[in-house]
Amino acid sequence: MKIIFTSSGESWDSMIDPRFGRTDFILLYNEETDELSSIDNRDIKDVAHGAGPKTAEKIFGLKADILITGNGPGGNAASILRKLPLKIFVKAGGMTIREAYEAYKNNKLEQGL
């Protein structure tokens, strides 16, 4: 499975970024190859309106199966993400990426959207 996280940094010890649209980084974890890669989303701070959709556009091509985040995407981003075969899990705010992954595996997160 390919899992993406909204993150404030680029490593397993980074904190989950609770926001979707204005998240600093998007981390992609490929369970099969055990690889963690990152997309820098920090240019989103120049976007006045419509940050959510812009970020959704970035993850579109990743073909991820799972998105793990904090509060969940806002309305605009959600309408785009709904078009993808992507399951969204929320309430990972306050955890590190590693902790969030564990929580997801142990069914501790809430499914969103």
Next chain:
Amino acid sequence: MRIAIASGKGGTGKTTLAVNLALYAAEFEPVLLMDLDVEEPNGSIFVEGEVQSETAIYRNVPQWDQGACTLCGKCTSWCAYNALLKLGDTILVMPNLCHSCFACSELCPVQALPMIQESMGKLLHLQRGKLNFVETKLDIGLEQASPLIAESLRFADKHFQNTGMQILDSPPGTACAMISAVKTADFVVLISEPTPFGLHDLKLAVETIRQLNIPFGVVVNRDGIGNDDIYEYLQQEDIVLLARIPHQRRIAELYSQGRLLYKEVEEIRTALQNILGYAKELR
């Protein structure tokens, strides 16, 4: 005569003043009252009338024609608002980010983005005696007040061109929503309170109205809760003081019940007379 009621900050009594002014004026002549605070319209709570019509208000947004599109993606670079996204082999339109500028639609080399009509709000028209009340409410999830305000004013121009007295309850603040509401007015009444917050926001409102070059006057509401700095400011700036409405708990109670004030509070009646008198002189 179009009178806009505005204020720098919210909660100063704008809607109360607009509603009371309209109902009072309607004792003498036909009046149109418009609640243009489209994000949070409150006027209908105070005006009880018979529903004349409920109209959906539309705006134009692009719709993607997959058959015509060559996926060149140029449209996404033209759009200044990130309302167009290229997701794989799909062009996605985000209507609530769209500002209806028509650029993508008219510049597309293969006309793959024709403009279609989409609902942005509802316009409600009530009537009570000589008073016509129009309230527009922005659909939930939409953020842009200005296009709905502009369209509502066009509705008024079309259907109420013969109504001589028009009163506009504007959205609070000094940003583009307020400017859209106020810019076609002949006269603006700024309502504020005699407190540091009130004065600070009044100054912003005054600066805005001066840029729009429309004659204006000030009503001070809840007189007595603060200090006299606001009166010093008005004098210094040579701004017309239209009325002072005193701070009374009784008024707050009547307001919270949605009751009309000018019939029960003398000072408010006087204030309204002053405003109408001043506006008449401008006519």
Next chain:
Amino acid sequence: MKEIVIISGKGGTGKSSICCALAHLWKEDAVIADCDVDAADMHLILHPQSSDSKDFFSGVKAIIDPKVCSSCGLCASVCRFDAIRKHEGKYLVNELDCEGCAYCYHICPTGAISIPEQNVGQYHISQSRLGCTLVHAALNIGAENSGKLVSKVKSEARHQAKLENKEFLLVDGSPGIGCPVIASLSGAHFVVLVTEVSKSGLSDLKRVWELVKKFKIPGACILNKADINPDICKEMKEYLHKEKILNLGEIPYSEDFPAAISMGKTLIEQNESTWRPVFENMGNAIKEKI
């Protein structure tokens, strides 16, 4: 670090006064962000001394260079906002009406139009007179608040909170239900709704809560001016119960609110014996819920 956002659908509910009171109580543990940018008021009570000010750029406006303009009028014909008029033979953009869509820029055959980014205001990182850091912004006339500016203010405030090792970020949120409110809410751990007990207050409360619900952030409500209308107060309490919003308490209509503002004081400074216990209770209830 926990982020608490205070919002109210409409103005005049007492949100800023209440936010200042909580800021006073938590002055040692919090950084304050004033995201009510269109009508930023907290600085009137907190008297910030700016230590760092930055210009804020957002959006563009079109400018026509008369030397290059060939007066073809194509720009005016495509402008949907009536922002371009002919003046003394050349075409001019009315800055207030220009929406920055750049259609004219794309279509001008002589390249006479440029679209520079606009300096729409400043944001400041300041020391408030209470000792805590206040991050706030001021927009120029006619400039629109945006998610971008609110996010900027919040991210600077978050950064400060981390630097100063503060437990809380207290955010005075934007009014309404649009983009700036959404940006105020994004990333929040807890939302406090301040509502005025009146018919209009109730309808605004419902509209705002519909928006907050989308974000799955736990919320609480303070009912201000609660004794003005006991019937509406009851209806509001029932709504809060139904929607599982924590009722933080009712504040009766009090002259202290306007008095404190006019004196440039927080409610606690205005009348310590009354307000300290009220806000301490509310503050503790919030802390428990987070």
